[in-house]
Amino acid sequence: MKLNIDYQEKFQSRHIAPNEADTAQMLKAIGVNSLDELISQTIPEKIRLKAPLDLPPAKSEFDYLNTLKQTASKNKVFKSFIGQGYYDVIVPGVIQRNILENPGWYTQYTPYQAEIAQGRLQALLNFQTMVIELTGMEIANASLLDEGTAAAEAMFMQYSTRKNQSANVFFVSEEVFPQTIDILKTRAQPYGIELLIGDHQTVELTDEMFGAIIQYPAGSGAVYNYKSYAEKAHEKAIKLTVVADIMSLVLLTPPGEWGADIVVGSTQRFGVPMGFGGPHAAFFATKEEYKRSIPGRIIGVTIDSAGDYALRMALQTREQHIRRDKATSNICTAQALLAIMAGMYAVYHGPKGVKLIAERIHGLTILLAESLKQLGYDQLNGAYFDTVKFDLGALAGPIHSEAVNNQMNFNYKGSAVTISVDETTSPEDIKTIVRFFARVKGKSLNDVSFDELTQNLKTVIPADLQRKSAYLTHAIFNSHHSEHEMLRYIKSLEAKDLSLCHSMIALGSCTMKLNATTEMVPVTWAEFSKMHPFAPTDQVGGYMQLFDELNKWLSEITGFAAMSLQPNAGAQGEYAGLMVIRAYHNDKGDSHRNIALIPSSAHGTNPASAAMAGMKIVVVRCDDNGNIDVADLKAKADQYKNELSCLMVTYPSTHGVFEESIIEICEIIHANGGQVYMDGANMNAQVGLTSPANIGADVCHLNLHKTFCIPHGGGGPGMGPIGVAKHLVPYLPGHAVVDIDKGKSIHAVSSAPWGSASILVISHAYIAMMGSEGLTNATRYAILNANYIKKRLEHHYPVLYTGANGRCAHEMILDCRAFKNFGIEVTDIAKRLMDYGFHAPTVSFPVAGTVMVEPTESEPKHELDRFCDAMISIRHEIDNVEKGILDKTDNPLKNAPHTASVITANEWEHPYTRQNAAFPLPYVAAFKFWPSVGRVNDTYGDRTLICSCPPLTDYEFEESEVTTPEYGT
Structure with missing residues (x-):
C-alpha cells in the first residue's frame, strides 16, 4: 500500500457542506448535468470572469493558525x-x-x-x-x-x-x-x-x-x-x-x-x-x-x-x-x-x-x-x-x-x-x-x-x-x-434563542453561513485583542500585514484598486462610498451633481444613506420581472445628466436575479457623468465568478458579516469596507489621529482608523483557507443550493422572479400574497416555521407578503430537505385552511408558535391535535426547539413602551388590556 505523506485537508471541504453524492442528486433534481452548466444558465456570460482569482494557495486550518501566530507576533503588546x-x-x-x-x-x-x-x-x-x-x-x-x-x-x-x-x-x-x-x-x-x-x-x-x-x-x-x-x-x-x-x-x-x-x-x-x-x-x-x-x-x-x-x-x-x-x-x-x-x-x-x-x-x-x-x-x-x-x-x-x-x-x-x-x-x-x-x-x-x-x-x-x-x-x-x-x-x-447551532437560518439578503471555529480563534489572542487603535505604528506590524493582505485579496475579489477597511457596518459602508463619490465630484468642480438614481427594489438603507450624503433621490422603476426598467433608467439619467451623481444598484438584484442588462445600465450612468455604487449585500453570488468592477461599478461595500464569514452576533458586529476604482482611491476615508490619508481623503466615518479591526482576522482567515478555488466553489454551491430549494418549492409557492433561463441567483422570493385571500398572512408562516425548528426567511422584503430564502453553501442537502419539507407541510396546512378542513382563525398557523407550556397544559381546546401543533413532521421530535414565549403582541408593546427591566412582580396586566392584535411584519 502506497502512503501519501503530502496529504493536507482542504478547508473548503469543511466549509462547503454538500458532498459529491448530494451534489449529483441536486443537479439531477434541477435538471442539469453539471455545476458548470447551472452556472452558465444563471450568470450572464458577458459578465463572467475569464480567469481564476489571483490569490495565494489555500492553507489548511493548522497551517493558517501557525502562520497567523507569526504575523501576530509582529504586534508588540505594550501596556496602554x-x-x-x-x-x-x-x-x-x-x-x-x-x-x-x-x-x-x-x-x-x-x-x-x-x-x-x-x-x-x-x-x-x-x-x-x-x-x-x-x-x-x-x-x-x-x-x-x-x-x-x-x-x-x-x-x-x-x-x-x-x-x-x-x-x-x-x-x-x-x-x-x-x-x-x-x-x-x-x-x-x-x-x-x-x-x-x-x-x-x-x-x-x-x-x-x-x-x-x-x-x-x-x-x-x-x-x-x-x-x-x-x-x-x-x-x-x-x-x-x-x-x-x-x-x-x-x-x-x-x-x-x-x-x-x-x-x-x-x-x-x-x-x-x-x-x-x-x-x-x-x-x-x-x-x-x-x-x-x-x-x-x-x-x-x-x-x-x-x-x-x-x-x-x-x-x-x-x-x-x-x-x-x-x-x-x-x-x-x-x-x-x-x-x-x-x-x-x-x-x-x-x-x-x-x-x-x-x-x-x-x-x-x-x-x-x-x-x-x-x-x-x-x-x-x-x-x-x-x-x-x-x-x-x-x-x-x-x-x-x-x-x-x-x-x-x-x-x-x-x-x-x-x-x-x-x-x-x-x-x-x-x-x-x-x-x-x-x-x-x-x-x-x-x-x-x-x-x-x-x-x-x-x-x-x-x-x-x-x-x-x-x-x-x-x-x-x-x-x-x-x-x-x-x-x-x-x-x-x-x-x-435559536442560532446556527440548531438549524439553517435561510435569510435572504443576510447570508447566514458557517462561521468556522478556526476563523474565530485568533480574535481573542492578546496580540490582536489587547492592542490600542492609536498605538505607535512600529508596534502594530502584525495588524498592518493583515490589513495589507486583506486589502489586496478583497481588491482582487472585487476587481477594484483599493479598499478602505474603516466602515464598521454595511450601511456605514454605503454612506462612506457615497461620500467618496461626493468628494470626487466636488474635487472636479461638479458639486452640483447630487442626484442619486435608486431602483424601487433597493434596500431601505440605500435611499437613507444617499439622503445623509446630501443627495436627492430619484426612484427608477422595475419591470414585471423585477429587473431595473432600462428605458426608465435611461430617461431619468438623461433628464438629470447635469446633476447626476450616482446610481445605487444591488447585484445580483434584490430580487435574487442576475440582470442581463447590468453592463448597459452602468454604461448609461457613466455616459451621463455619474458613478455606479454597487451594494454588496449579494456578493456571495459573485465571488470568483464575476465582480463589481467587471460589471462596471466604481464603488462597492462588502458585508464581511455576510459573504466573508464574520458572525452576525445576534444583531452585530458587522463590517462594511468599501472598494473603489483607481480614480476614487485618493478620497478614501482618513483619520484625525492616525495618518491614513490618501491625498484627498474624506473625514473619518468610524471612530477607529480600521473600524472593528479585531474581527477582520475572521475574513482574513476565511479567504486564506479557502483560496481561489474554494471561494469560487463557495459561490457555485450557494447558487446550487438555492436552485435546489427553488426546484423543490416552486410547485408549492410561486417563485416571484427568475433569470433569463429560469434560474435564481443565491436566493429567491416565494410569493405568499394569495394566501391572504383566506386569512393567512406571511407572518403566520414565519411563526409556524418555529414549530418546525426553523427561523423564518426574510419576511416581506423586498416585496410585501413574500419570503426571501437564501440557503448559502454551508448547508448540506439533508438540511435543505428538512427546510423544504417544513415549507411544504406548511403549504398543506394552508390548503386545509382554504378547504375548510382547518378553522380559518383557530389553526396551527394562526396560533403559532406553540410553547411547551401550551402543549402540556391541562386543557386543549383547539380543533387540531397537540401532536400536530408541536411535532408536525417526524423529524421535529428529535430536533425540537421550543419557543419560550407565544406570539408577541407588538401593538401592546408600542402602546405601553417599557425599555428597561421591570420587576416581574410589578409587571401585571389588567385582563382588559390583553387584546388580540393585528400582527404586522
Whole structure:
C-alpha cells in the first residue's frame, strides 16, 4: 500500500457542506448535468470572469493558525495608558468563554423573530437598563456602532428635531476626542451644518445654535461642572449632548441629573477588549420625549398571546426601510454581541463590584498624580477620574523613551502627555511609571512616600460632582455574582434563542453561513485583542500585514484598486462610498451633481444613506420581472445628466436575479457623468465568478458579516469596507489621529482608523483557507443550493422572479400574497416555521407578503430537505385552511408558535391535535426547539413602551388590556 505523506485537508471541504453524492442528486433534481452548466444558465456570460482569482494557495486550518501566530507576533503588546476612549479590560472568563467564544451567542441573527430570540432580547434589555441608570436618562437604545458615530447620530437627531429651522450651528467642545470631531465633520458637511469648535467655558451661545456637544470627563481628563453651561444652553433652546465615560459615571454625577438632553459613549471598558478599535458597543440615551427619534434598535417589554411577559424590538426598529430617504438615520444594525457582553459585565459585578473597580481606577490615578507631584511634576487637571495631564517641556522626549523602554504607551501631544489608568493597571505599574519619571529628574522611587500616599488616598472629585444617586438597582444586577450562578444565567438565556447551532437560518439578503471555529480563534489572542487603535505604528506590524493582505485579496475579489477597511457596518459602508463619490465630484468642480438614481427594489438603507450624503433621490422603476426598467433608467439619467451623481444598484438584484442588462445600465450612468455604487449585500453570488468592477461599478461595500464569514452576533458586529476604482482611491476615508490619508481623503466615518479591526482576522482567515478555488466553489454551491430549494418549492409557492433561463441567483422570493385571500398572512408562516425548528426567511422584503430564502453553501442537502419539507407541510396546512378542513382563525398557523407550556397544559381546546401543533413532521421530535414565549403582541408593546427591566412582580396586566392584535411584519 502506497502512503501519501503530502496529504493536507482542504478547508473548503469543511466549509462547503454538500458532498459529491448530494451534489449529483441536486443537479439531477434541477435538471442539469453539471455545476458548470447551472452556472452558465444563471450568470450572464458577458459578465463572467475569464480567469481564476489571483490569490495565494489555500492553507489548511493548522497551517493558517501557525502562520497567523507569526504575523501576530509582529504586534508588540505594550501596556496602554493612551486612553482617548479605549482602555484595557479584564474580560470575565465566564463571559469570554460562554458568550464571546460561544457559537450559541455569536451565530444568532438579529432578533426580528422575537419568540425565538428572548434570551438575547433580555440581555439587550439589561444593557439598556444599565445605560439608563448610569446616565440618569429616561430611555436608551440597544447600542450603536461606536462612540464617534453615536455622537454624530446625536448631532443629527438634534438637527432634525430643532424648532428653529434656520439654526445650523453646532457647538463642539475642543476637548471632545479628536476622532469624534472628525466624524462630526463628515456628517455635518452634506447638510451644511456649521461646526463651531471651541472652549465651552468662553464660547458665546447664540440663537443660530441648535445643539452642542461636550465630553465628560473631557479629552484632557479634566472633570468639569457643566451644570451652568447646560442651563445657559437651554435658555437659548440649544440641546446638549454629553459624551460620557460609562465607568466614570459610577463615581460622577450622571449627566441626566445636570441637564443633558442626550448622553452617548462607549461601553468598551465594561469587559470588551480594545481589539485595535473594535468592535465595541456605543450607547445612546435620551429623554422620553425623543423616543420616536432615537436612532437604532430599542428593545421593549410587551406580552405574548397568553398575556405573559415577552420582549421584542420596538418602535422604528427598521425605520429606514419604511421611511427610506425621509429616515432620520441609516442605522440598520447594532453591536448586539458586545452590548450583551457589557451588560453581562454589569450583571456579574453588580453595583458594588463595578464601584470597587471604578474606585480602584480612580485611586491609582490619584496615587500616580500625587507621586509625580512629589517629584516636582505639575499635574494640570484639577478634578479628574482616570486621566492625568502633564506639560513635560524638554523632558517629553526622555519620558517617551523611558516609557517605550518599559513597554508602556502614553498619549503625547507636543510637550503635553496624558496618562489614563484602567482596570488592568496595578500598583506595580504605578511604581514603574514613577520610577522612570524619577530617573529622568535624577531621582529615585525613594524620593516618593509611596506607602504613605497609598494609605491616604482621597478623591479629587468635588463634592457637587460626586454621584449620590443609586444605580444598577434592578434585581438582575444583584443576583448572579458567583461564577456558577452567572454561568447558569447565561446558559438559561442562550437556551431561549435559536442560532446556527440548531438549524439553517435561510435569510435572504443576510447570508447566514458557517462561521468556522478556526476563523474565530485568533480574535481573542492578546496580540490582536489587547492592542490600542492609536498605538505607535512600529508596534502594530502584525495588524498592518493583515490589513495589507486583506486589502489586496478583497481588491482582487472585487476587481477594484483599493479598499478602505474603516466602515464598521454595511450601511456605514454605503454612506462612506457615497461620500467618496461626493468628494470626487466636488474635487472636479461638479458639486452640483447630487442626484442619486435608486431602483424601487433597493434596500431601505440605500435611499437613507444617499439622503445623509446630501443627495436627492430619484426612484427608477422595475419591470414585471423585477429587473431595473432600462428605458426608465435611461430617461431619468438623461433628464438629470447635469446633476447626476450616482446610481445605487444591488447585484445580483434584490430580487435574487442576475440582470442581463447590468453592463448597459452602468454604461448609461457613466455616459451621463455619474458613478455606479454597487451594494454588496449579494456578493456571495459573485465571488470568483464575476465582480463589481467587471460589471462596471466604481464603488462597492462588502458585508464581511455576510459573504466573508464574520458572525452576525445576534444583531452585530458587522463590517462594511468599501472598494473603489483607481480614480476614487485618493478620497478614501482618513483619520484625525492616525495618518491614513490618501491625498484627498474624506473625514473619518468610524471612530477607529480600521473600524472593528479585531474581527477582520475572521475574513482574513476565511479567504486564506479557502483560496481561489474554494471561494469560487463557495459561490457555485450557494447558487446550487438555492436552485435546489427553488426546484423543490416552486410547485408549492410561486417563485416571484427568475433569470433569463429560469434560474435564481443565491436566493429567491416565494410569493405568499394569495394566501391572504383566506386569512393567512406571511407572518403566520414565519411563526409556524418555529414549530418546525426553523427561523423564518426574510419576511416581506423586498416585496410585501413574500419570503426571501437564501440557503448559502454551508448547508448540506439533508438540511435543505428538512427546510423544504417544513415549507411544504406548511403549504398543506394552508390548503386545509382554504378547504375548510382547518378553522380559518383557530389553526396551527394562526396560533403559532406553540410553547411547551401550551402543549402540556391541562386543557386543549383547539380543533387540531397537540401532536400536530408541536411535532408536525417526524423529524421535529428529535430536533425540537421550543419557543419560550407565544406570539408577541407588538401593538401592546408600542402602546405601553417599557425599555428597561421591570420587576416581574410589578409587571401585571389588567385582563382588559390583553387584546388580540393585528400582527404586522
